Amino acid sequence: MSFGPSRLQPLHDDILKKYPGEIARFDAGELEWKSTAFDELKKALRLSLRAQQDGRCIYCRRKITIERRNAAEDIEHFLDKSKPKYKKWAFSAVNLALACHPCNIQKTTRDMGDAAVSSASTLTGNSGEYSWIHPYFDDYFDNIEIVDAWIYLVKAEAPRPERARKMIKDCLLDQITNIEAGKVALFDRIVRIQNLAVRCFEKDNFVRGKKLMGYAGDYAKNGWKFI
Template sequence: MNLGPGRMSPTHRSALRRKRCQKAIRAYRHGKIQWADKQLAGVRMDLRKSLRAQQVGRCYFCRQLVDQERRNACEDIEHYLDKSKPHYRKWAFSPVNLTMACHPCNMQKGNRDLGDQAMRESQSLRPGSGSFKWLHPYFDDFHLNIEIHPGWVYAVKPNAPRAAEATAMLCDLELDQIKRIQKTAQRYHDLIARAVVLMNKLIQRNEIDRPRMKWVTAFIASINEELRWM
C-alpha cells in the first residue's frame, strides 16, 4: 500500500513562483494581508493540489486518506514551523515548510514550536540550520523511522535514525488513539457482515418474510447511523 512519500520533495516551488502568486505573497511578507486573505486563495489552492498529489491524498503525519470535499474542511495546509510565531513567519511560503495534514492532526499539533533556538534565529530553513523536535517532512524519511501495521498501529522502527523525534511526534499527536477508533469501527463492520450472512441464509432456506427482512434492514441501518457519527 502506498502511504505517501518517506521524504517529501518541494515540487510545489514552481507553483509559488508563478507570476500571479507573487504579488499576494509579497503583500503577506510585508504584513499587509494575513494567510486567510482572499488574495491568497489561488496560491492556497495551487499548494493544495500539488501537496495532495505528492502525498497521494494522505495526511503527512498519520498517513490516512483525507476526505476531499468542496470547502476543504477535512484537510489543512500545514506549516511545520508555525507561521503564527514571529520568528517563523518568514517561512510561511517556504516550500520545505509546507505539507498537507488532516484536520485532526493539525488541531493536535496546534501551535507547537518544533524548532530549537538556533532555528528561531536562523535566516535559512535547511538541514543543519538547527534542530527539530519531530521528524521533518523534507529532511527526514518517515518510513525509515516509523512503521504502520494493519489496524493503524504505529511504532518507531528498531534502529530508527531519528528515534527520539519519531517518538515525540507519535506521542504528541496521540496517534495511538487511532488504533482504538479503528477497532470500534471494525466491530460495527463485523456486525453488518454478520447481518448480511444471516439474510443470505434466510433467503437460501426460503425463510425470508417481511417481518424478518424488516428487522435485518433496520438493524443494518442502525449500525450505519452509528458509523456516521464516529
C-alpha cells in the same frame, strides 16, 4: 502497501514564485493568510502536494477522504505561521505540507523548532532541532514503521527516535490503531446483521427481517459513536 513518500521535495517552489507581490504584502503585514489574494496559490499548492503525498496526511499517512476534501484537509505549516518568529516561513516551500484535520488539531500551535531554528536564516535539516519527523528533512520510514494498518512503531535503527516517539505521542497516532480496528469491527457487525435479515426474508419472516435491516441501518448511521 505504500503510505506515500518517505520525504517531500519542494516541487511547489515554482508555484510560490508566481506570487512574489502577494507574498511581500503578507510579509509586510498588509495581507493575511486567509486573504482571497492567496486562493489561487493555495489551490495550486493543494493539487501539487496531494499528488506528491498520494492524497495522504503527512503525519498519520492515512488517505484524506475525497468527499468534501477541503474540509478534511489542511494546508499545514510545519513551523506554525501564527508565531511571529516563524511568520517568515509561511510561504517557504519546505514548511508546507497537507495534513488531515485530526492530526492538525493535535498539532495545534506546538512549537516545532528549538532556539536555533527560530533564529535560522534559511530552513534546512541542520537549522536546529525539530520536535517531530520533518516532512522534508527526515525520512519518515527510516524512523517510523506502520504495521498491520495501523500500528505506529519507532524503528529500531531510527536516526531520529526522539522525534518519531514525540510525533506518535503528540499526534495520538497510537490511538488510530483502536479507531481503525473499531471501524472494521463495526462493518463486520453490519454485514452479519444484514446476512441474518436476508435469511429471515428467505424464510418469509418479513417482520424480523425488516427489524434486522433497521438495526443494520442504525449501526451504519450511528455506529461511529460506539467506536
